[in-house]
Amino acid sequence: MALDPRHRGGAPPGTGADPFLAFEVVDEASYVRPYTVTGGRTRPKSEMLPIEALVRAVGRRSHTLSPEKRKIIELATGQYLSIAELSAHLHLPVGVLRVLVGDLMDESYVQVHGLAAAESSYNPATTLSVLESVLNGISAL
Amino acid sequence: MAFPRSDVAGPSTAAPGAPAAAQASAAPTVVKIIVAGGFAVGKTTFIGSISDIDPLSTEAAMTEHSIGVDDAGGVSDQKTSTTVAMDFGRIALPGNLWLYLFGTPGQDRFLFMWDDLVRGAIGSVVLVDTDRLEQCFPAVDYFESRSIPFIVGINCFEGVAKHQLDDVREALAVPADVPMIYTDARSRAATKQTLVTLVQHAMARLAG
Numbered sequence: 001m002a003l004d005p006r007h008r009g010g011a012p013p014g015t016g017a018d019p020f021l022a023f024e025v026v027d028e029a030s031y032v033r034p035y036t037v038t039g040g041r042t043r044p045k046s047e048m049l050p051i052e053a054l055v056r057a058v059g060r061r062s063h064t065l066s067p068e069k070r071k072i073i074e075l076a077t078g079q080y081l082s083i084a085e086l087s088a089h090l091h092l093p094v095g096v097l098r099v100l101v102g103d104l105m106d107e108s109y110v111q112v113h114g115l116a117a118a119e120s121s122y123n124p125a126t127t128l129s130v131l132e133s134v135l136n137g138i139s140a141l
Numbered sequence: 142m143a144f145p146r147s148d149v150a151g152p153s154t155a156a157p158g159a160p161a162a163a164q165a166s167a168a169p170t171v172v173k174i175i176v177a178g179g180f181a182v183g184k185t186t187f188i189g190s191i192s193d194i195d196p197l198s199t200e201a202a203m204t205e206h207s208i209g210v211d212d213a214g215g216v217s218d219q220k221t222s223t224t225v226a227m228d229f230g231r232i233a234l235p236g237n238l239w240l241y242l243f244g245t246p247g248q249d250r251f252l253f254m255w256d257d258l259v260r261g262a263i264g265s266v267v268l269v270d271t272d273r274l275e276q277c278f279p280a281v282d283y284f285e286s287r288s289i290p291f292i293v294g295i296n297c298f299e300g301v302a303k304h305q306l307d308d309v310r311e312a313l314a315v316p317a318d319v320p321m322i323y324t325d326a327r328s329r330a331a332t333k334q335t336l337v338t339l340v341q342h343a344m345a346r347l348a349g
Contacts, residue, residue, distance in 0.1 A: 003271065003304060003312035006278045008285075050261060052171045052241045080168060082241065084229055088197035094227075113168035124172050125263040128347055130238070134172055134263065135340045137234030141191065141333055 037068050037092070038099040049098045053114040054080040060109050068092065069100055073109055080113070169233070173241040174339060175259055177284075178268030179276025183296045183326035184244035185228040187268060190332045192230025192242060199227055227258075255283060264290030264343045266335055268326065271295060271304045274312060281313055290343040294324040294335045 057077040065073070068090060075081055075089055087097040104110045124130040176184045189196045228244040243258060259265070265284050269277045277293075284291040295302065295309060302323050310321055320338050325331040 003274050003308060005312045006275070006281060006314050008314045048257065051243070051258060052173050052261075054168055054171060054239075056168070080239075082171070082231075084199055084227075084241065084243070085197060085231075087199040088229075093200040111168075114171040123261050124170050125261050125343075126347060128344065130170060130172065131263065131340055131344045131347065133236045133238055134234060134240060135337060135344065137236065137238060138232075138240070138333055138336050138340065140235070141232070141329075 037066065038096055041099055042095060049083055049101060049112060050114060051084045051094055052082050053101075053112050054082055055086060055101055055104075055110050055112055056080050057110050058108065062109070065109075066100075069104055069109070072097075072100060072104060076110055167237060169237045169239040171239050171241065173243055173262050174336065175255070175262050175265040176242055176244040176268060177255075177265050177277070177280035177291075178244075178246070178296075179270065179273055180246055182268045182270045182273070182276065183298075184246075184268055187266070187294075187296070187324075187326035187332055187335075188228060188230040188242045188244050190327060190329045191232060191336070193233055194231050196228045196230045196244075199229070200225070259284075259287070259289055262289070264292070264339050266339055267291055267293050268324075269293055269295045269309070269313075270298070271309060274309070277313070281315060285315070290339065290346050292320040292322065292335070292339045292342055294322055296326050297323050300325060 055072070055076045056079070057073045059077075061070075061073060063070075071090055072086055075086060081089075083094060083097050083101060086101065087094045090097065092100075101110065101112060105112050176187055178184050185196050225246055230242045232240045232242070234240055243262075245255060245258060265280070267277050267280045267284065281291070281293070283289075293309070293313065293315060295304070295306070297303075306321050306323070310317075313321075315321070320342050322335060322338055323331075324335045
């Protein structure tokens with residue numbers, strides 16, 4: 001069977017179909033509503049927490065926190081969990097978790113690790129020794 | 142939803158403000174690999190074949206640019222946000238390393254901008270179904286334009302390769318230095334080899 005070629009450097013030929021039908025797009029209604037738990041706030045782009053940043057509760061608790069924040073603290077107690085995992089477990093979009101975790105970090109309820117890549121001071125993914133460890137680790141699986 | 146968690150449910154022994162590195166349970170170093178490809182190409186199967194945790198699903202907002210890409214590389218400023226379902230898994234590696242695998246769809250006539258997701262990533266595995274080759278074009282375009290290390294993994298459904306690698310390479314118009322391999326998303330061994338190929342490629346790029 002012949003393969004249709006890609007045209008380099010350009011957009012692929014459009015099919016004319018509604019792009020949202022083909023995508024694994026989430027219903028917009030279910031996307032907007034969760035932002036009510038952040039009071040409609042998003043976090044400034046400069047403060048965006050990486051999706052893989054690891055969150056861990058420091059041990060402080062408070063009953064005045066929202067149920068979502070209390071759930072984050074509960075999940076991140078005694079273990080590290082990424083923003084992505086917290087998002088999945090709370091059934092809330094990543095953007096919402098960024099705001100909530102950012103708040104908890106500012107209020108010293110959690111520590112967040114793995115911010116270095118975002119600050120571009122140190123990126124494990126471009127550090128040869130880290131890549132060697134990843135390579136050896138995967139090879140040994 | 143199954144996921145491993147420590148039995149230790151009590152408050153952390155870490156004093157607030159104490160340097161995490163000083164604790165026995167220092168935070169893992171986190172790295173990530175992006176698994177891109179069209180709808181139903183096998184991304185979640187690929188991730189699940191090697192992940193320590195059952196693949197989880199979340200929603201991420203992504204900014205998309207419309208297709209107004211001209212020959213000079215200029216892109217229309219029109220941006221809109223949408224959300225896509227994103228599946229991911231996690232592998233704990235020796236040396237207190239956690240590798241996350243994020244699967245993200247990328248097909249159709251919109252060029253998705255994954256800047257947020259790919260920042261700090263080792264690179265990407267672009268999974269390809271040769272019956273629907275065009276679905277991987279946006280991903281290849283994206284990683285190529287951003288000089289992000291990527292490899293092409295041709296997912297062989299039913300274990301059958303339908304096309305020669307050279308033919309696929311020619312159709313994708315990817316240079317010879319981009320590794321292209323057959324893989325099988327259902328096979329842990331094949332997934333492992335695919336990830337090894339990507340990391341080796343990223344290392345070669347770094348050294349080069």
